[in-house]
Amino acid sequence: MEAYRNPIILSFVALYMLLCIGVGIWALRRTKSTHDFFMAGRDLGVMVTAFAVFSSTLSGFGFVGGPGLVYTLGTSSVWMFVCIIMGYNISFFLLAKRMRLFAELGNSISLPDVVGLRYGTKSTSFLVSLAILLGVLGYLATQIKAMAVVLQDILVETDFLVNINLEMCVIISCSILVFYSVTGGIVASVYSDLIQGGVMIIAATLVFITVVYTFDNGFSEISQTIQEHDPEAIGPWGTLGMVGCLSWFFVFGLGGSGQPHVITKMMMYKKVSDARFILPVSIGGYIFSALLWLGIGLAMRALVLQGVQPELESADAAASQFLQHYAHPVLAGVVFAGLFAAIMSTADAFLNIGTAAVMHDIPKAIGKTIKNELFWARTTTALITILSALFALYTGDLIAILGAFGWGTFAAAIVPVVVIGFNWKRATPMAANIAVISSLLVNFIIKIGQKYNPEAFAIPYKIDVGALALTVSLILFIGISLASKPPKLDPDVEAVMDL
Amino acid sequence: MDTIVKIFFVFLLAFGLLIVALWMSDVPQNATGITDADYKTLVHSGQTVATTSATKWLAYFFGMGIIGIFGFVIFIGGRKKEATIRKKMYRVLAIGMLFYFLVFNAMTNSWWNYVETNSMDYFMGIPKPTAWMFFGLMTIPLFMSFFYITKFKQWVYTDEDEARFKEILENRQQRNG
Structure with a gap:
């Protein structure tokens, strides 16, 4: 079996990609209008929505960057998912019902659409679209690059594709992504999320069991090995320290409800009362999948410290090295498929909201209408993928800046405007606009500053930039709203906010 | 509000x-x-x-x-227009948040002890303060999720809310033709 490790892994990945193509062809028949393309006809069931919510939240980061961070920093990055139940509670208590009702009231097909409906102004909708577009370009490019790098890692191990280059891997992975996203839009995206989510849960659970059985004394041995070398590394804050970890707790806990690719799914489910079932399935799916993040990271740190495993070249190789050396080939195949699943589910979600921003939200905000929206939606999806692929391959540092820019910017821009603003009638369009602008400025200035002048822009305790931007935008949003005259709301919007 | x-x-x-x-x-x-x-x-x-x-x-x-x-x-x-529902919901949220505060304090205290005494107490294979983080801080919010799931129709979106929304929607559709 061991001799066939790479062919087995490749077979699982190929099978998964074929499955995606199949879903794309199936979804093509169900996509007859722009409404189907972006909102799946607001007809999704509980399991499809729940799996789409958690698999879009986790992304490839949970399978590559996450274990790498745990390997390097100890338990610090665990704070990114310790907050997940609280984060989902916030999303569901404040948004699930509200987003669904607004979407139906305004017959909306995107987040900026419902923002425009709530505030009654095109400027807020335009600014939210802009923030989404900037975040999407960076996020999508990083997802495409991650997908291509993993594919290249797998293919170079085979006998027949040893010299395959990164460009070719980008073309292969983007072709699959474009095919099922263009043909089936969000329908293909969410139904492939269902498969992807299932693969992720199974893969992560099996890996966690493998991690425990890799050590004679299971998790206790991992803990003790790490503790003997550095007690703090296995303490609650890891090596980053309390303040930095708490800033992640803040920005990932509250900021989760500001991620447009996740909360847009809350506009798509069939019945409002389904929200109560979507919440527990999303929580369960995320927690099981996050076991891989924690398990592999800690196991690799312990294996390196015990001298069983040579030190890694790069922290991001933690997951692939563990799978190559310690997991059964079939399990490695499932996990690699799970990794593609995680990356693709986030990429297609971003592709969908990015396309909506370009061909629907921004033109609508500037008073233009596009004829034959479905055709242009498909064309734009392909164009954004190509642009992001070029971005991933040729922009170097810029992609890293934009990729890092994503989560915190979305959190700071969208949490006040949507999470608070959809539940508080007094919130004004002016406050919403300033909150979005401040989030873009704070994040961009500090991120770029840190890249080119790290000392001048160093933040004490490595407090996350997103946490600072979120605090600033919340203060500005509420302060300006309280200082302004209460806005006059559309009576229907006001009535829905009373429900 | x-x-x-x-x-x-x-x-x-x-x-x-x-x-x-x-x-x-x-x-x-x-x-x-x-x-x-x-x-x-x-x-x-x-x-x-x-x-x-x-x-x-x-x-x-x-x-x-x-x-x-x-x-x-x-x-x-958790805001609802009806005062009785609002009070019940706020009570549950307040208890949930109180548990959250308590668990955070327990975790921090346990860590301070860990730093000062370098004690090696474990719970399920991990140091106690880390166990507070995983099994306490992460899971306590399930208390609030439980009420969201079980009381959804009574607190979050009642049959009256559903009927009212239908009415709003119909009126809007009639107005907009």
């Missing part, structure tokens, strides 16, 4: 000042870790914030502030 948001605003301003205070504080040496002497891809911890009482308490209040923000936000989401 405005009252909660106004108190939240004051709380946020205080939280902002706390961040400024953290910024101005004397950061303990290598507080965010340093590259390990033997392994270049591993970070080794430096001095913790518990080294000085000033940074210890600032960091503690930073954590309490974040939990407070979560609490305010979830209270904003």
Whole structure:
């Protein structure tokens, strides 16, 4: 079996990609209008929505960057998912019902659409679209690059594709992504999320069991090995320290409800009362999948410290090295498929909201209408993928800046405007606009500053930039709203906010 | 509703000042870790914030502030027009947040002990303070999720809400032709 490790892994990945193509062809028949393309006809069931919510939240980061961070920093990055139940509670208590009702009231097909409906102004909708577009370009490019790098890692191990280059891997992975996203839009995206989510849960659970059985004394041995070398590394804050970890707790806990690719799914489910079932399935799916993040990271740190495993070249190789050396080939195949699943589910979600921003939200905000929206939606999806692929391959540092820019910017821009603003009638369009602008400025200035002048822009305790931007935008949003005259709301919007 | 948001605003301003205070504080040496002497891809911890009482308490209040923000936000989401429903919902949210505060305190206390005494108490194979984080802080919010799931039709979206929404929608469709 061991001799066939790479062919087995490749077979699982190929099978998964074929499955995606199949879903794309199936979804093509169900996509007859722009409404189907972006909102799946607001007809999704509980399991499809729940799996789409958690698999879009986790992304490839949970399978590559996450274990790498745990390997390097100890338990610090665990704070990114310790907050997940609280984060989902916030999303569901404040948004699930509200987003669904607004979407139906305004017959909306995107987040900026419902923002425009709530505030009654095109400027807020335009600014939210802009923030989404900037975040999407960076996020999508990083997802495409991650997908291509993993594919290249797998293919170079085979006998027949040893010299395959990164460009070719980008073309292969983007072709699959474009095919099922263009043909089936969000329908293909969410139904492939269902498969992807299932693969992720199974893969992560099996890996966690493998991690425990890799050590004679299971998790206790991992803990003790790490503790003997550095007690703090296995303490609650890891090596980053309390303040930095708490800033992640803040920005990932509250900021989760500001991620447009996740909360847009809350506009798509069939019945409002389904929200109560979507919440527990999303929580369960995320927690099981996050076991891989924690398990592999800690196991690799312990294996390196015990001298069983040579030190890694790069922290991001933690997951692939563990799978190559310690997991059964079939399990490695499932996990690699799970990794593609995680990356693709986030990429297609971003592709969908990015396309909506370009061909629907921004033109609508500037008073233009596009004829034959479905055709242009498909064309734009392909164009954004190509642009992001070029971005991933040729922009170097810029992609890293934009990729890092994503989560915190979305959190700071969208949490006040949507999470608070959809539940508080007094919130004004002016406050919403300033909150979005401040989030873009704070994040961009500090991120770029840190890249080119790290000392001048160093933040004490490595407090996350997103946490600072979120605090600033919340203060500005509420302060300006309280200082302004209460806005006059559309009576229907006001009535829905009373429900 | 405005009252909660106004108190939240004051709380946020205080939280902002706390961040400024953290910024101005004397950061303990290598507080965010340093590259390990033997392994270049591993970070080794430096001095913790518990080294000085000033940074210890600032960091503690930073954590309490974040939990407070979560609490305010979830209270904003728990608002209902009907006073009886609102009271029940707020009671559950208040109890949930109280547990959250308590568990955070238990975890922090346990960590302070861990730092001071270097004691090696384990729970299910991991040090106690880390166990508080995983099994306490992460799971306690399930208390609130439980009520969201079981009381959805009574508290979050009642049959009256559903009927009212249908009415709003029909009126809007009639108006817009």
